[in-house]
Amino acid sequence: MDSTSLRERQKERRRARIYTVAIELFKRGGFQNTTATDIARAANVSRGTFFNYYPYKEAVLLDYGSEIVEGLREYAEQRLSENAPPLIILQEVWERLADESARERDLIPPLAYELLNPDPERARTAYQALPLSKVIEVILRPLHSAGQLRGDLSLERMTNLIADTYLMTALRWSAYTADRPLREEMMLTLQFTLSGIFRSS
Structure with a gap:
């Protein structure tokens, strides 16, 4: 051997x-x-x-978050292969993400902090380990290719903005006493954000 x-x-x-x-x-x-x-x-x-x-305790959480994001990507790709509508898939992914985040509420703030870390190297490492925006990009690419999304923003920028809404919503929810369940809060902010990425009719 x-x-x-x-x-x-x-x-x-x-x-x-x-x-x-x-x-x-x-x-x-x-x-x-x-x-x-x-x-x-x-x-x-x-x-x-x-x-x-x-190299630091928070790095363990990056492996944890990476597992979650990879699972969401696999789910999204499977649903796309079944020809499920992209917006339905995104909602389903958001619900899964909300449920996991609510279940492990204590782990959200330190994980989110790594993405916002003032040390550029640590923030970059966290961003690469937690590519949620790439999962969203996979889901929304069919709509973008069909010309249904606004043309003045790149798909990458739009998906980054959507991923950022998860980060801030989950962080705020975990840090303060929430008036509503995280799933409900996340769906509300997702709908609000999605209303800004479609072309005006």
């Missing part, structure tokens, strides 16, 4: 164990209350080993 590939598999298993343990601790004790030392101890690795895999 090739020693290099064996080492790589061992590294992948170690990273997966650290990730799984970290998410369990975040959900059980809260993100802010969980330290890198807590995670390392529970994963049976040294603190230094933890930082070899995750």
Whole structure:
């Protein structure tokens, strides 16, 4: 057996164990209350080993968010292959995203903060790990190709704006006492945002 590939598999298993343990601790004790030392101890690795895999604690959340976004992309592509209407797919994706965000309310603020991090490198890393706008772009591309969306904004810019509405809506909802469920709040802001991207008849 090739020693290099064996080492790589061992590294992948170690990273997966650290990730799984970290998410369990975040959900059980809260993100802010969980330290890198807590995670390392529970994963049976040294603190230094933890930082070899995750340079900062929030980086674990990027893997978590990346899994969610990848799942949404796979769902959207499957629904498009079934010829479901793009706007219906977007609503379904938004509902799934709302339900996951509401279920893990404690993880939203630190994850959102990474996208807004004043450190440009960390913000760029978060943006690349959480390409929600790319999922929206996949969904809306048929409408854009058919000329149904406004022509003075690029598809990329429109999808970035829609993704930003999720970020700010979820962040505000998680940080303050909400008057309505997150799903309802997100659908309201989605409808409001969508009204601005279609061509005027």
